[in-house]
Every structure is written in structure tokens, then in C-alpha cells.
Amino acid sequence: MAGAVESELVSEDTSETEAVAAAAVGVAAILFALSLAALFELVTITDTVAGIPMVALLGALLILLGLGVVGFGVGSRLGYVATNPRPSAGLVAAVAFSGIWFVVGGLVASQTLGLGTIGWGGVAFVTGGLAFAVTALPREDIGSTLPAGLLAVFAGAVFVTGLIGPGWVWDLGWEQSASFNAEFTIPVITAFCSLLVSWGAAKSYGGFGARGRHVGAYLLVYLNALSIIAVLFLLVAFTVFKGLPGLFNSISFGLGVGPETTLFGFTFAWPLSWPFVMNGVALLNDVNGVLPAIAGTIWLVIGAVLFAVPLGVGAAVFITEYAEHGRFTQVVEIATNGLWSTPSIVFGLFGLAFLVPRLGNGKSLLAGMLTLGFMLLPLVVITSREAMLAVPDEYRDASAALGVTKWQTIRSIVLPAALPGIVTGIILGVGRIAGETAPILLTMAGSVAPPGSQTVDVIGGFRFISSPPFVENPELLQATSALPYQLYSLITAGVGQSSSIANIEQFRWATALILLVVVLGFYAVGIATRYYFRRKLQHE
Amino acid sequence: MTETTQSTDTDQAAESAQTSDIEMQGSGQPLEVTAGETREKTRDEWTDYEFEGDAKFAVEDLDVYYGDDHALKGVSMDIPENSVTALIGPSGCGKSTFLRCLNRMNDRIKAASVDGTVELDGEGIYQDGINLVELRKRVGMVFQSPNPFPKSIRDNISYGPRKHGDLETGFLANLLGRSDDEEVEELVERSLTQAALWDEVKDRLDDNALGLSGGQQQRLCIARALATEPDVLLMDEPASALDPIATSKIEDLVHELSEHYTVVIVTHNMQQAARISDQTAVFLTGGELVEYGDTEQVFEDPESQRVEDYISGKFG
Ligand SMILES: Nc1ncnc2c1ncn2[C@@H]1O[C@H](COP(=O)(O)OP(=O)(O)O)[C@@H](O)[C@H]1O
Numbered sequence A: 001m002a003g004a005v006e007s008e009l010v011s012e013d014t015s016e017t018e019a020v021a022a023a024a025v026g027v028a029a030i031l032f033a034l035s036l037a038a039l040f041e042l043v044t045i046t047d048t049v050a051g052i053p054m055v056a057l058l059g060a061l062l063i064l065l066g067l068g069v070v071g072f073g074v075g076s077r078l079g080y081v082a083t084n085p086r087p088s089a090g091l092v093a094a095v096a097f098s099g100i101w102f103v104v105g106g107l108v109a110s111q112t113l114g115l116g117t118i119g120w121g122g123v124a125f126v127t128g129g130l131a132f133a134v135t136a137l138p139r140e141d142i143g144s145t146l147p148a149g150l151l152a153v154f155a156g157a158v159f160v161t162g163l164i165g166p167g168w169v170w171d172l173g174w175e176q177s178a179s180f181n182a183e184f185t186i187p188v189i190t191a192f193c194s195l196l197v198s199w200g201a202a203k204s205y206g207g208f209g210a211r212g213r214h215v216g217a218y219l220l221v222y223l224n225a226l227s228i229i230a231v232l233f234l235l236v237a238f239t240v241f242k243g244l245p246g247l248f249n250s251i252s253f254g255l256g257v258g259p260e261t262t263l264f265g266f267t268f269a270w271p272l273s274w275p276f277v278m279n280g281v282a283l284l285n286d287v288n289g290v291l292p293a294i295a296g297t298i299w300l301v302i303g304a305v306l307f308a309v310p311l312g313v314g315a316a317v318f319i320t321e322y323a324e325h326g327r328f329t330q331v332v333e334i335a336t337n338g339l340w341s342t343p344s345i346v347f348g349l350f351g352l353a354f355l356v357p358r359l360g361n362g363k364s365l366l367a368g369m370l371t372l373g374f375m376l377l378p379l380v381v382i383t384s385r386e387a388m389l390a391v392p393d394e395y396r397d398a399s400a401a402l403g404v405t406k407w408q409t410i411r412s413i414v415l416p417a418a419l420p421g422i423v424t425g426i427i428l429g430v431g432r433i434a435g436e437t438a439p440i441l442l443t444m445a446g447s448v449a450p451p452g453s454q455t456v457d458v459i460g461g462f463r464f465i466s467s468p469p470f471v472e473n474p475e476l477l478q479a480t481s482a483l484p485y486q487l488y489s490l491i492t493a494g495v496g497q498s499s500s501i502a503n504i505e506q507f508r509w510a511t512a513l514i515l516l517v518v519v520l521g522f523y524a525v526g527i528a529t530r531y532y533f534r535r536k537l538q539h540e
Numbered sequence B: 001m002t003e004t005t006q007s008t009d010t011d012q013a014a015e016s017a018q019t020s021d022i023e024m025q026g027s028g029q030p031l032e033v034t035a036g037e038t039r040e041k042t043r044d045e046w047t048d049y050e051f052e053g054d055a056k057f058a059v060e061d062l063d064v065y066y067g068d069d070h071a072l073k074g075v076s077m078d079i080p081e082n083s084v085t086a087l088i089g090p091s092g093c094g095k096s097t098f099l100r101c102l103n104r105m106n107d108r109i110k111a112a113s114v115d116g117t118v119e120l121d122g123e124g125i126y127q128d129g130i131n132l133v134e135l136r137k138r139v140g141m142v143f144q145s146p147n148p149f150p151k152s153i154r155d156n157i158s159y160g161p162r163k164h165g166d167l168e169t170g171f172l173a174n175l176l177g178r179s180d181d182e183e184v185e186e187l188v189e190r191s192l193t194q195a196a197l198w199d200e201v202k203d204r205l206d207d208n209a210l211g212l213s214g215g216q217q218q219r220l221c222i223a224r225a226l227a228t229e230p231d232v233l234l235m236d237e238p239a240s241a242l243d244p245i246a247t248s249k250i251e252d253l254v255h256e257l258s259e260h261y262t263v264v265i266v267t268h269n270m271q272q273a274a275r276i277s278d279q280t281a282v283f284l285t286g287g288e289l290v291e292y293g294d295t296e297q298v299f300e301d302p303e304s305q306r307v308e309d310y311i312s313g314k315f316g
């Protein structure tokens, strides 16, 4: 290999320089997390830590990091640090940095220096071009550290000198008079700069070259994944913290404290009294609850699944295994995809105009179930079809060669192999429909906060009658409530204030938490089912 | 296949001067002759094979087309029962196609159309009113790559008989006292023993079959085919995806099975064909059956020059 630089297979002097780079990566990651926390107001930037204002501290850290990374790059260029840089940091990095510096230059020129359009445009182009040149032209060690490090130093300096301090506001002057305030701007700038610096530091840690790029990319992917998880976690945690007080209001344990239930003729009292999930809303209740809405939501989902899954899987079997591949299956595919992206309010309107008049001419649980079932149907078809197409043809051939008929093959080989995929589709679909508000509003919703006595009892509602169809279930034809609908009404319409709910704010959050728990509960059931079927198909 | 290419194959085949010309024409279509192959006219007597005993299969003038592609041309051969018949030839010459004609698996390929007659025990299998379930029960098949179902070893074996209604298992059968659990156990042991797999898996019959090694999976597939008690076993390069040890196990197995079963095996490994078969059919490019006869004769003293060239490795 002519011209290839021999590098050691085992690098021995990993010690100091790598430790410095690793420390820089670590500090940058901490800074990144800190700024995320500030963004979600877990940390207040107006605070002082050990007598130093938070903003100044962030700025100082940024300057330190920036200088460190620049120092590493320059040291590498001058040969004090052993690395394997490429001739250039590459076009992607150059374009990215020039874009960033273009924005920075433009903002400084227009907002701080107050230049006009031509002025700030010129400055922006100059800074952007400079950044491009600095990134693309020198060796990789300079190109990937200098623009990132200098940006951090610049941002840090702005914070330390108080150019952007806690009281800073950038009024955009739009009609709605939108503005960026310090609580938003400072964390975002800090997060962005620390991200760039940590990338540069990670590349330094890898010694630039192929390994450096690998480490840099790895860091970005990792930080990205972590911040997604963090946001999710924050969202759930926020709801839980807000909802817990209302949820566990006057909960008590002990023999016979709970409500009485009659099952198969036996009457027993629950050893647990949990007013929020066992009561409805009534004047005489000590603590009001959402039992009717919980029952409504659960029955709604069960009904929709019972309606949509057999139909959807059946349709998928037909178009995958029986129908000729061609125009017809294409049309069906387009139609199902289109149905899946149809807005839910359209389904609701369909339910209101078509189902409600035909089902006892009033909003009812059954109409809600069917409407949500129609919503669920396309996803079940799509995912079942994908799952069945993914079953290898070898299985079908093997079965046919044994003289087994097509239908038996589908039932005993294709469907079991496709089940985990089908269940995945149902899980996703249930996640969507369980939280739907609009269709329920139009097809099912009765009073916002019904009393506990109006809880639907679908199982107990079945009754035999002497004329066709010989069974009836008045419970299914009753209007009832569901959690998302109740939550919506409590928040937007201000319903409930006048009723007997004592602490409406607490009640809302507890309702939201219960909705979250119910949906996650369905999730858990689905995932357990999928795990069970998948285990059956696989060896350990 | 255009008219011109077809006529070059038969009429002008001996004129070697035109070879290059002919090969040029074949662009887009499968070449009639591969490089290094001599041109000669196939004679009918090369495929005449006299044997004692009954013919299991009698194939007459079999033509198979995939759309316009003429994949098998006028193949006629009788396959004797309780013996091993090897089908050899370069890839793409129609061996698998021929094999699939014997249990009508070609029906599953939409583009395929079959002309001619195939008789199993004297009954035409392409006549109207044929019972495909019964045909495939009698004619089992093993595929090139092992394809066990993602089920337990036991369920793989009992799958065929259960679906045919020969065995009843499951909840309802248990309830009605008609469960054939014991018969299932017997069947599983018998089939696995026949396929020389019983000792290796007898303690793990409830494990998923996908956890077996490739060679074990292929023997499981053989056991699965044997479980429906067929007369014939069709095998399409059953060892081509396996290592040498697994291959030799399959070869031994084929040899033992030929005492009670009629085995038709496709292979592109000529040593394997020479080792395990009683008679050999050589298909060559273009979907022709060129020579068919006693394995020893075909390998040591072939009548066709093309076959001799193929066997000695000049092309293929
Ligand atoms: N399913 C199919 N559809 C269309 N053409 C096919 C199909 N299977 C095989 N063929 C064609 O038929 C010819 C013979 O194929 P095949 O029987 O698989 O040969 P072999 O098994 O000897 O390698 C080839 O030219 C191949 O392209």
C-alpha cells in the first residue's frame, strides 16, 4: 500500500491525552444534560450555584470546553498528540459548520450590531465562508475541532459577559409578539454548543481518521437516543407527579372497607377502598372518581378489537393468500392506507350519521365501539398483510408437498407464524384508538361526569328474551363516558366546576394519569401476548 | 423460444461451423448449448432403459413451459420401483422442473404449463379428477434447503397425518376420548428412526425444530415426508446446503430407504449420483433428457458424446 501510513496495531500511550479528551466528552455530555434539564425547568437558570450565577457558570464551562477541544486539535496538528487525521474533515462537516456560522454571524450582525439586510447578509456570508474554509481546507484535526471549539468559546463569552443574561428577551415583533426569552435561549444554545464540542472531543478521543469518525458518530447517535428517552421519561414523570395526589386521595386498606360486589350470587366487600377508581361523581361522595369512564374506555377498546381483528385478519388472509396479485390487491392496499390516515373526526362523523340512527337512535357504547373498530380495521389489515407476506414461501411449499390443503396451511402454518406481527399491529392500533376523543364525542358520550351507578356492565347486561334475536344488552345501547372524553370536557369546556368535584385541577391530572395507565396496561397485555407467540416460534 | 432457435437445435446441430452464430442468436434466451459442449443429435435409444420389475412412474412426452420458455422437451422415461434414480445435469437444465412434475408441485407455479402424461402405478396423475391430497401423500418431497415448520419436532412429524385426519389430537379429541396421543408417539419414533435422527433428538421432541443443525433439519424434513407413509420420495439436491458429514449421513439414508421406497433424487454432484443410485438420467442444457440407463453404464460408457464430456467435466 503505497503512501498508506502505518499506525500501531496496539496504541500504548493511551494514557494522558486520551484521558483529557474523554474528560472533555464527559463534561460536554453533562452540560448537555444540564441544559436539557434547564429547558424543562428542572433547573432554574436564574439560580446561583455557590455564589456564581448559573448563566456565568454555564458560560465558563463552555469556554473551558471550547478551549480544550481547540487545544487538542492544535496540539495534534503541531504533533504533540499522536493521532491519524485525514487530510480534510470532509464536505458534510464543512457544510454543517458553515451553515451554523452563517446563522451566528447573521444574528450578531443584525441583532447586536443592528446592521441592515445587506450588512448582515455580508457578515453572515463571510463567517459562513470562513467556517467552510476552516473546516474543509486544513487537516481533519484542525477542521473538526476549531469551528466547534470557537463556537463554544464565543457562546460562553456571551454568557459570561452578560450579553445574554437571565433577563434577556428577543422580541421577534411579530403580530402575536412572539419572543425568545432567556429561559429558552440559554439552554438551547448551551445544548447545541455542548453537542458540537462533544462531537469534536469524541473525534479527538478516537484520534481522528476512521476511528475518530466512528467514535464521533457513535456519540451523536447515543446522545440522540438518550435525549429521546429522556423526553419520554419526563413526559410520563410529569403526568405521574401531577396525577398521584388526586389518584390516591383517601385510599385505604382493610377488611371490608371497599364497596360491595356481587359475583355469582356471592356478595363480598373489597379489602381496599380507592375512591378515585371506584366512585363516580355524585353530590354525596366524599371523594369523586372516574369509574364509569374507566369502564367505558376498557369496554370500548375490547369491543373495537373484537370487531376489527377478525374482520381485518380475514381480509388480509384473502388479499394475501387467495386474491390474484395485481390491480385489485393494489387498490385494496391504497384504500387501506388511505383509511388509516383518515382523520378520526371523519370516522366520528360517519358514526354519527350512519351508526347512531341505526343503533337505537341515540349515542351508545355500541356505536362508539363500531366507530373505533372501523378506525382500527385498516391498521389490522395492513400489518396482518405485511406479517403474512413475511412468512417464507418454503413453509407453504413444504405443507403443500405433504398434501395439506391451502386453508389448513393458512390456519396451521401461516397464521401462527404471522401472529407476532399481527399482534404488533393491534398494539399500535389500540394505542391510537384508546386515546381518541373526537369519535367518542360524536357517537358515544353521555354526561361528562356520570355517577358510579351509571357504570356500564356489559357482561351483566346480557339478557335472554323470547323474540329474535333472543339476546339483548341494553348496556351496549347506553351513552356513557370514556377517559379521553371526560378529560377533554373537564379541561376545555370547564365542565365540572359547578359540579361537586372539589379540586378540579387535581382531578384532571389524576384522570390523565389513569388514562395513561389504562393505555399502558393494554400495551403490556399486547406485548406479553406477542412475547408468548414469538416464543412458540423460536428456539431458545 | 423462437422458431429459428428451435430448428437450429435439431436440424443443424451437427454443423459445428455454425456454433458461434447460433450462440449469438441466443441472447436473451437460454443458450441451447453451453461453451465447450459438442453438438450432436439426441437419439431415442439412449434413453431406453430395460429393467426387471414394475415401473413406479411412466413418463411419456413430457413438455413443460414457463410462459414462452420451453423448460423440458419431450421427456420420456420409466422409473422402476424400490430403487434410487438419480437426475443429473448442469444447473438450469430442468431437473427440478421434472421432479416437480412427479407430484404436481408445478401447479403452484402460475407460469408453468405441463403437456404429456405421467403415470403413477399405471394411473395418469394429470387426468381430471385426480386427488392431489392422495397423490402427495403417496409421493413425498424433500426440498433443497431444509424447511422445517417453526414448531416442535413432534408437531413437525405429526403435521401431515394430523391434517389428513389420520390422527386426532388436541383438546376436543381429548375430551371425546378419541385422542391418538399414543399413535402420535409411535409415528414420531418410527419416522425419526427411519430418518436416522431418533437417537439425536429423542430427549428434545418438544423443542422447536429451528434449533436443530442444518443436517438434522434436513433429516427431520425427510422424517416429516415419511410420516405420511408415501411410496415415493422425491429429493431435490437434499445435501447441497450441508457439510460433508451431514451429506454422507443423507447418502446412507437414501441407500437404506431404497429398500422400501422409490427414491428420485436430483443432484449436481456426479460422485454422489454414482455412489447412491441404481439408474441415472442425464439432462443437458435446453431441457432435454439425453441419456438414461444403469448408473454404471452411464458413468463408465456413456453412449452420448455430450454426456461423456459432461461427466468428464468438460462443461457444466
Ligand atoms: N418458477 C419458474 N418460473 C419461470 N421459469 C422457471 C421457474 N423455475 C424454473 N424455471 C426455468 O426453467 C428452467 C429449468 O429450471 P430448473 O428446473 O430449476 O433447473 P435445475 O433444477 O436443473 O437447475 C430454467 O431455465 C429456469 O429459468
Ligand SMILES: [Mg+2]
Binding pocket: B095, B096, B097, B236
Ligand atoms: Mg434445481
